[in-house]
Amino acid sequence: MSALEPRILSIGGGTGLSTLLRGLKKFRVELSVIVTVTDDGGSSGRLREELGTLPPGDIRNCMIALSEDEHLMSKLFRFRFNSDGSLHDHSFGNLFLTAMASVTGDFAEAVRLASEVLAIKGVIYPSTNANVRLRAELQDGQWVEGETRIVSSGQKIRRVALNPPDALPLKDSLAAIASADLITIGPGSLYTSLIPNMLVREVIEAVRASRAVKVYVQNIMTQPGETDGFSTADHVQALSEHCGGVLFPTVLVNNRMPSAEMLKRYEAERAAVVPIDHDRLAALGLNVVERDLLAEDGMIRHDPDRLAAAVFEMQHGKT
16 A cells, blocks of 8 residues: 555444445545444344354444445345344354354454455454453443443433453554554444554553544444434533543534434434534534535435545545
């Protein structure tokens, strides 16, 4: 890669991170990605339960996002089995990563090798090689363990933590943080996709020490069971409380309102537009960048190209 290409490091998980990566791969950038490994639902959760592997789902989605869309292996990694047996709804990509981790004895090495097979643009790092689970203290003071149980608890989340709490990051991911020109976190589930990455030891210190431009990408909609009723400042405050202060002083938000018809559909699922509370954000000393980031596909979500373009223009602190 050319030394002139800006180095962008994106932190997160879930579909939000994949959306950003699908847009960023079209730019001349050097991409690195740190992905959470606390998922315990769906195909990933079943593989984790049966085989003790780290959950491959979020990493698989990032690999697909960074691969050529029509690449045969990309199609294979997307493939899901449909059967009456135990293979039902398992993703081929998840099974491939799990098998590769078993063969190599190292999940991070499995991710590296699978990335080569897919010929992705960029480098993907699991947030840790340790078999960590997410814990949350709920509003009533009770602690529950596991992403699925946390989100389905029906209670407000006070804070989250990792079990074990001393999980270490990969040395290469710390090096990527140190050398980045721009670091993004989000979009994605606040407590289950974003914050868990920051709870891995040494990551907060590495991000704080980095001279990169640091951007938090705000979700467009609240997430039922996780951020009900949250404003933009509420999201930023929760992230900052887990990081020992504001680490991402620039906040990128969508400023186009979805149609009333689409909002009605989401309201039925208890999701609402995240309001931009400018006064509170200003009081926190944040630089708020507003752009039209809305996709035009009948869903309320970020458009990959609009989002990536907005992020790319921030590499030199431009807003």
